[in-house]
Amino acid sequence: MNETNLTTEIKTEPNIGNRFAAGIVDYIIIFGVTFFLVFTLGEPNDAGGYSLNGLPGLIPIVFWLIMTVGLEVGFGATAGNYLVGLKPIPKSGTNRKLTFKESFKRHLLDPIDMLFFGLVGIVTIKNTELNQRVGDLWAKTIVVPIKSLSEIKMR
Structure with a gap:
């Protein structure tokens, strides 16, 4: 199946609850450490x-980088996203792990997306065609349910 077929078959959803839970899990671990x-x-x-x-003083920054960017690049999702069944992929719809640059851009804007208890992220997710938050818009990525990727693969 070529990349254009994947793009038309993958349907993004807001998944606000799951995305919020994933962020809570990831940042509880990061802040706890x-x-x-x-x-x-x-x-x-x-x-x-x-x-x-x-x-x-650099250890917390390196730990943040490993927990967000490192896990996405290495395993395809952060711990929180994996637990709730979500995976960030390129906006093209290609089912692959993000590059370092894509993942870093997504997470560098986490503080903006989390402003006002996540209101900025929620508003952008709800008002963009592909349900992207600010970090996803900049990195040209989307977040999809892992099960939707496996369903497409099975066809």
């Missing part, structure tokens, strides 16, 4: 909290 690192490796600061200084 970050807080653990800050309190175990961090040093007390003047404000009464803890700070990661120097090279240890």
